[in-house]
Amino acid sequence: MAVLLSTKAAAIAEWEAALSALDPTLVLHRHPFAGDPAEIEAVVMWTGHDPADLRRYPNLRLIVSMGAGVDHLLAPPGPPPGVPVARLVDARLTQAMSEWVLLNVLRFHRQDPDYRAQQAGRIWRELPAPDTARRRIGILGLGALGADAAGKLAALGFPVAGWSRRPKSLPGIACHHGPDGFEAVLRQADILVCLLPLTPATRGILDARAFALLPRGAFLLNAARGGHVAQGDLLPALESGQIAGAALDVTEPEPLPPDSPLWTHPKVVLTPHAASVTIPASVAPQVIENIRRARAGEPILNRVDPAAGY
């Protein structure tokens, strides 16, 4: 029995090394696999692997996403019914994401784009000091990533409100849920941070209607998926001043096409889906443990509910 690995060419050797280091008996194959499909008991995959391929393996008993998101493998036709799907929950992934959020919250909070422009113009002028206690942060998504970012922002003195599909309770965070909660969070989010899973319910959730709920001149951070932002609604919101700046780690499609106006927009800060990058050596233990559990018929860790989409 074997494990099929499927990711970018640049990363596959690192995955093989990390898994083999923990279990040298593991038989690893690279996708696409030309051997007998009945050999494959687990698929560990990232974007770019058509989920229809998963139906080729009659003995499949585990599917693992190589990241926190699973939208890529839940896309139609989705995973074969009954085969458990796991995502990664990892301290380094969480830490890296919170760093990206802190960097970009502080960038806008501390008027850094204005100071960069002043430096380019050789202007030495102090801007009005921002008041952290009055800079309200809204976090969309209160899973492992959103909860960690919310806690770290609250620890710095920012008032933080969060929104999630199901009710949650987090110390020091004003937690909201449901449609009314979504509106309540957006209405007072001077800086809005999207860390939602991408599901049919959240696709395009950041649209013109949502932007209009924000206080005028709010900032937007998106490190979730490009599909959360309604194509065509962001640029008008930036042009009108309703949104004063956006930090985007994700776009649709990726890579961002060379002719996208986002590249050169003065209010847009881009990173190339680099906010939180899986380190194979860091996550290998949970992958190995899930393979063991799948073989033993035990409940797997960080299991995804395909119906909920995360």
Place this chain on the structure above:
Amino acid sequence: MAVLLSTKAAAIAEWEAALSALDPTLVLHRHPFAGDPAEIEAVVMWTGHDPADLRRYPNLRLIVSMGAGVDHLLAPPGPPPGVPVARLVDARLTQAMSEWVLLNVLRFHRQDPDYRAQQAGRIWRELPAPDTARRRIGILGLGALGADAAGKLAALGFPVAGWSRRPKSLPGIACHHGPDGFEAVLRQADILVCLLPLTPATRGILDARAFALLPRGAFLLNAARGGHVAQGDLLPALESGQIAGAALDVTEPEPLPPDSPLWTHPKVVLTPHAASVTIPASVAPQVIENIRRARAGEPILNRVDPAAGY
């Protein structure tokens, strides 16, 4: 008896309002004061006020700096002997400084200058993920500002070492002192943060010798005083690659002259002495309390030792 206020024209009305709101009986004058010098019992001052002027007031019993630094009022000839000098220690000043430090540590840690350059070139390319647990931070100065920044960086998972003149002990921070300690901190500082007071002992402390102690490709943050950096040594260290980037909130002189090469240096990030700006309403209570204490002959808060320079 009266209080003399001395600061930038743009700030003086805010100071008057903040102090009067707490004590409407306080008699406030603006520097320069044309009345009877014997009236002045306290001077609350910022840079630009010649300390020689302080000798004009025979009944002076308190001098307050409007910031955390006191180098401006300790400059020759210094304050009149025997008159107590106070600096400000304020939660908002401390918080603002730590935000500036976090923003710039994260900027360099997360390769933000490289990602800005990639965006300008429409390049979508993930850089190697940085490892927070291996990015060693060195903090020079472990007073109210340095200790807070050190604690917040350690809480984010960075290994933090600090250096101060006198021995200190801070939870989770490797504390060093003395000349050997200075060298030990610099030798392992991937990101070096200067938050020292400017004194005769620390002027020019960041010179070619200090830069050579840093790991090659280190980053430098200076939010203390421009005088901590030896003029003429920084640009060669940036050119050689010994220092890979510098974030400077302070320069010598200020404002930075229009012909300084720092303005356009691709590895230099400038802010105009804006990292931590005194909010008069936030610090007015401690100033009022110190005036009360000076009148009552009680020990004043946050008193400076002119011999030590801070």
